[in-house]
Amino acid sequence: MPTSSTSTTVPGANRQYTLGDWDNRSAVRSKKTSYLLPPVAEVQQQLHSKDWFPPSFIHYFKHPVIRQSSQQTRHRLAANHLVYFLNYTTILEHKIVNRSVETLIHDELGIELPHAMKIAALQLYTDEGYHALFSFKLAEQVARFYDMPVWDAPPKRIRLLLDLLGTCTDEYRPLMWFFVGFVSETIIAKELLDLTGNTLVCTVYQMFREHLEDEARHSRYFSEVFQYLWPRLSPELQQDSARHLIDIIFVFSEVDEQWLGASLASAGICALEATDIIQQLQAPGARAQRARSSAAATLQAMKRAGFFEQDAHRTLFSQSGLIDA
Ligand SMILES: [Fe+2]
Ligand SMILES: [Fe+2]
Numbered sequence: 001m002p003t004s005s006t007s008t009t010v011p012g013a014n015r016q017y018t019l020g021d022w023d024n025r026s027a028v029r030s031k032k033t034s035y036l037l038p039p040v041a042e043v044q045q046q047l048h049s050k051d052w053f054p055p056s057f058i059h060y061f062k063h064p065v066i067r068q069s070s071q072q073t074r075h076r077l078a079a080n081h082l083v084y085f086l087n088y089t090t091i092l093e094h095k096i097v098n099r100s101v102e103t104l105i106h107d108e109l110g111i112e113l114p115h116a117m118k119i120a121a122l123q124l125y126t127d128e129g130y131h132a133l134f135s136f137k138l139a140e141q142v143a144r145f146y147d148m149p150v151w152d153a154p155p156k157r158i159r160l161l162l163d164l165l166g167t168c169t170d171e172y173r174p175l176m177w178f179f180v181g182f183v184s185e186t187i188i189a190k191e192l193l194d195l196t197g198n199t200l201v202c203t204v205y206q207m208f209r210e211h212l213e214d215e216a217r218h219s220r221y222f223s224e225v226f227q228y229l230w231p232r233l234s235p236e237l238q239q240d241s242a243r244h245l246i247d248i249i250f251v252f253s254e255v256d257e258q259w260l261g262a263s264l265a266s267a268g269i270c271a272l273e274a275t276d277i278i279q280q281l282q283a284p285g286a287r288a289q290r291a292r293s294s295a296a297a298t299l300q301a302m303k304r305a306g307f308f309e310q311d312a313h314r315t316l317f318s319q320s321g322l323i324d325a
Contacts, residue, residue: 018119020217022120046202051201060277069269073267073269081263083143083148086142088158089131090139097124100182104121105122124221151259153258157251157254164176180248185221185222186219187252188215226301242316242317253294257278261278299317
């Protein structure tokens, strides 16, 4: 078991490749939250001044049609968005992130890992199972509050990620799984970062805050694991991986237009306006901008690992619009 000699050179070295004080800090070990919505009348009262989901996090809320719509319409759209996001989270945690973490726990990468890194991976796996549970519980309640129809189709991002993984060779696939987890875990914390308590329905805020606290640790951990693994890959593997990382980052900025179309219709937005809203989100410039902004922590971790010291990698990433030329 190597005890990384580099660990003495970084701040907080004794915590490298760990989730810090996991036993006392992680939600699954330390929180007793019920994640139950208040009674209906109280939720309705809160909705006079609070939201189901931060409007600034919903890209299509900037569209004039949504901005000029009634508060009732915006609440319904935000509730739809929340339920979709929570159901997507439940799937992501189980089927994507935890599958990724398995590659570290079960030595699937063919690279020897520090013992602390494996223990943290086992803890992270447990965290994600709990996140899936509370996301699922809250999604159910909000869906019931509005009597929403069930949306069964797998979220587009999950489908695209599984497609990418399906096109890899068997040999490369474990590394691809790791990269998917790395991108996902460094993006999600950014998505939840700006939440504040006085603007969201109380239970939603509590759930997001507890998730975010865990995800801040996960993001730091995955960044460190990436920095450990990257220099240990052959130049050929690095070259192949650079392209795959771009593909993965772009998947996380995808909009599920089928679901969004249904959501807009359920809130009374007419088909013509809905088409315009969706087309604006899909414009190549808008897509690259979303990807670049949501992947800021991902790109930072890659930079720290020396990824952009290769001219070829810099060129690929600037051509994709993820970094400046
Ligand atoms: Fe999570
Ligand atoms: Fe996580």
